[in-house]
Amino acid sequence: MKLRDRHKKYLKALGITSLAFVLSQILLSPLTFSAATMISSPDRGDFTINDFYCHVADKRAVRTLDRDVVIVDIGDLDRDGIAEVIETLSFCSPKAVGVDVLFAEPREDDSRIINALRSCPNIVMAVSVKPDTDHQDMYTYDLQSFLMDSISTGTAVGATNFPTTEGDRTIREFRPYFPGVTDTIDSFALAIARIASPSSATVIDERGNSEEVINFCSRTYNIYNPDELIENADQITGKIVLLGSLNHREDMHTTPVKSAMTGVMIHAHTLSTILSETYFYKLGQWWNWAIAFLSCFTVIALSMFIPTKIKSMTMRVFQLLLLYVTIRYGYELFINYNIIANFSYSLLMITFGLLANDFWTGAEGCTVWIRDKITGLKLRKLRFPAIR
Numbered sequence: 057m058k059l060r061d062r063h064k065k066y067l068k069a070l071g072i073t074s075l076a077f078v079l080s081q082i083l084l085s086p087l088t089f090s091a092a093t094m095i096s097s098p099d100r101g102d103f104t105i106n107d108f109y110c111h112v113a114d115k116r117a118v119r120t121l122d123r124d125v126v127i128v129d130i131g132d133l134d135r136d137g138i139a140e141v142i143e144t145l146s147f148c149s150p151k152a153v154g155v156d157v158l159f160a161e162p163r164e165d166d167s168r169i170i171n172a173l174r175s176c177p178n179i180v181m182a183v184s185v186k187p188d189t190d191h192q193d194m195y196t197y198d199l200q201s202f203l204m205d206s207i208s209t210g211t212a213v214g215a216t217n218f219p220t221t222e223g224d225r226t227i228r229e230f231r232p233y234f235p236g237v238t239d240t241i242d243s244f245a246l247a248i249a250r251i252a253s254p255s256s257a258t259v260i261d262e263r264g265n266s267e268e269v270i271n272f273c274s275r276t277y278n279i280y281n282p283d284e285l286i287e288n289a290d291q292i293t294g295k296i297v298l299l300g301s302l303n304h305r306e307d308m309h310t311t312p313v314k315s316a317m318t319g320v321m322i323h324a325h326t327l328s329t330i331l332s333e334t335y336f337y338k339l340g341q342w343w344n345w346a347i348a349f350l351s352c353f354t355v356i357a358l359s360m361f362i363p364t365k366i367k368s369m370t371m372r373v374f375q376l377l378l379l380y381v382t383i384r385y386g387y388e389l390f391i392n393y394n395i396i397a398n399f400s401y402s403l404l405m406i407t408f409g410l411l412a413n414d415f416w417t418g419a420e421g422c423t424v425w426i427r428d429k430i431t432g433l434k435l436r437k438l439r440f441p442a443i444r
Contacts, residue, residue: 065357065360065361066357068360068416069353069356069357069360070353071416072356072409072412072413072416073349073352073353073356073405073409073412075412075415075416076352076356076405076408076409076411076412077345077349077352077405077408079408079411079412079415080401080404080405080408104228104398104400105383105386105398105399105400106228106312106390106396106398107226107228107312108383109386109387109390109391110272110273110312110313110390111312111313112387113273113274113387113390113391114272114273114274114312114313116274118274119274119275119276120274120275120276121276121277121278122275122276122277122278122324122328123295124252124295124296124327124328124331125277125295125296125297125298125324125327125328125331126150126277126278126279126280126291126292126295126296126297126298127277127278127279127280127297127298127300127302127320127321127324128141128145128279128280128281128282128285128297128298128299128300129279129280129281129282129300129301129302129303130157130282130299130300130301131281131282131301131302131303132301132303133282135159135163135166135168135169136168136169137282138157138169138172138299139168139169139171139172139173140172140282141282141285141299142155142169142172142173142176142299143172143175144282144285144286145176145285145292145297146172146175146176146177147289148285148289148292148293149293149294150178150292150293150294150295150296150297151178151251151252151294151295151296152178152179152180152248152251152252152296152297153176153178153179153180153296153297153298153299154179154180154182154214154244154245154247154248154296154297154298154299154323154327155173155179155180155181155182155299155300156182156216156244156298156299156300156319156320156323157182157201157299157300158182158183158184158199158200158201159201159202159203160199160201160202161202162202162203166203169203170203170206170207173203173207173211174206174207174208178251178252179207179211179212180211180212180213180214180244180247180248180251181200181201181204181207181211181212181213181214182200182201182213182214182215182216182244183197183198183199183200183201183213183214183215183216183241184197184198184199184200184215184216184217185197185198185215185217185234185236185241186198188236188237191237193235194235194236194237195215195234195235195236195241196236196237197241200213212247212250212251213241213242213247214241214242214243214244214245214246214247214248215231215234215241215242215243215244216243216244216319216323217231217234217243218230218231218309218319218322219231219267225310226310226311226312227270227309227310227311227317227322228269228270228311228312229267229268229269229270230243230245230267230268230270230322230326230329231243231266231267232246232260232261232265232266232267232268233246243326244323244326245323245326245327245329245330246260246330248296248298248327249327249330249331252296252331253330253331256330256331256333257330259333260330260335263335268329268335268336269329269335269336269338269396270311270322270325270326270329271325271328271329271332271334271335271336271394272311272312272313272325273313273391275325275328277321277324278291279302280292296327298320298323298324298327299320300318300319300320300323301318301320302318302320302321303318304318304319307319307320309322334394335394336390336394336395336396337394337395337396338395338396339395339396339397339398343397344397344398344399344401344402345401347397347399347401347402348399348401348402348404348405349405351378351382351402351405351406352402352405352406352408352409354378355371355374355375355378355406355409355410356409356412356413358371358374359371359413375406378406379403379406382399382402382403383399385397385399386399
C-alpha cells in the first residue's frame with residue numbers, strides 16, 4: 057500500500073473519530089449519562105462503572121479486618137439501655153466514641169443518659185445540617201440532641217449528612233466538612249478522626265477536596281452486641297467505638313457494595329478511609345475524553361486496513377477484546393492504584409465511532425452519486441447539444 061494512501065486512511069479515521077466525538081457531545085448533552093447504566097440492574101436508577109469495580113473487589117476472598125474501628129450495635133435499645141452501654145465503654149478506655157444517635161426530645165427522666173455521656177471521654181455526638189437559606193454553599197445546624205448543653209460546652213459534634221438529598225441515590229462519597237457562616241462543621245467521621253488521629257485529619261485538610269470517595273472494598277469490622285462488651289473489653293481498649301443501630305430501616309442506604317447499608321456502617325468505612333489515608337484520585341475529564349478519543353481512533357483506523365470479507369467478524373472480535381481490556385485496566389487502576397478512570401466515555405466513543413463511520417460512508421456514497429449525476433448530465437449536454 058502506498059504511503060499516500062495510508063495517510064489518507066489515517067486522516068479519514070481522524071475525521072470519523074472527530075465526528076463521533078461531536079455526535080457524543082450533541083446526543084449526550086444536556087443529559088447526564090453513564091455507559092455503565094447499560095449493564096446495571098433494572099431496579100437501580102443510579103450506577104457507574106466504578107460501582108462495578110467496587111462490587112467485584114468486595115467479593116474477593118481476601119478481606120481486611122479493621123484494627124482501629126469497632127462497632128457496637130445498639131439495635132432497638134431505649135435511652136437507659138444506651139446509657140448502660142456508654143457506662144460500660146467508659147471502663148474500657150476507648151480512644152474515641154462516636155454516638156450515631158440523635159436524642160431529639162427530652163423524656164421523663166434523662167439523668168442517666170446525660171451522666172453517662174458526660175462521664176465518657178473523647179465522645180463525639182451526631183448532628184445534622186441543612187443548607188443556609190441566606191448564604192449560598194453554606195450550612196447551618198438542623199437537628200442535634202437536646203441534651204448537648206447538659207453534657208459539656210466542649211463536646212465535639214459531627215454532621216452525619218451524606219452528599220445527596222435523594223434516598224435512592226448511591227452513597228459513594230462523603231463531605232469532610234460543611235462550611236458555615238461562623239464556623240466549619242466537620243463530618244461525623246472527620247470529627248472522630250480529629251480526636252483519635254489528628255495527623256490523619258491534617259492530611260484530609262491539606263487535600264482540600266469538597267468530597268472524597270469512600271473506600272468500601274474488602275473491609276470488615278468487629279461488631280459487638282451490648283451483652284458482649286465486658287467479655288471483649290480488651291478488643292475495645294484503645295479503639296474507636298461507633299454506637300449505632302445496624303437494623304434501623306429509615307437509616308438504610310444504597311452503596312456500591314450493598315443495596316442496603318446502615319448509616320453507622322457507612323460512617324465506619326468513611327472513618328477507615330480517613331485513618332488509612334487510602335484516598336482515590338480521579339482522572340480529569342479531559343484525560344477521560346482523550347483516552348476515549350484514542351480508543352475510538354484505534355478502532356476506526358484498524359477497520360480501514362482489514363479486508364472487506366473478514367472485516368465484520370474481525371471488528372466484532374476486536375470490539376469485545378477492547379471492551380475486556382478497558383474494563384480490566386480500569387479495575388486494576390481502581391483496586392491497585394486507587395485511580396478512578398471513567399472508561400464509560402471510551403465505551404460510548406467506540407459505539408458512536410461505528411455510527412459515525414456509517415454516516416461518513418453514507419455521506420461519501422451520496423457525494424459520489426451526486427458527482428456522477430452531475431458528470432453524466434454534463435456529458436449528455438456535450439453529446440446532444442440543445443437545438444436552437
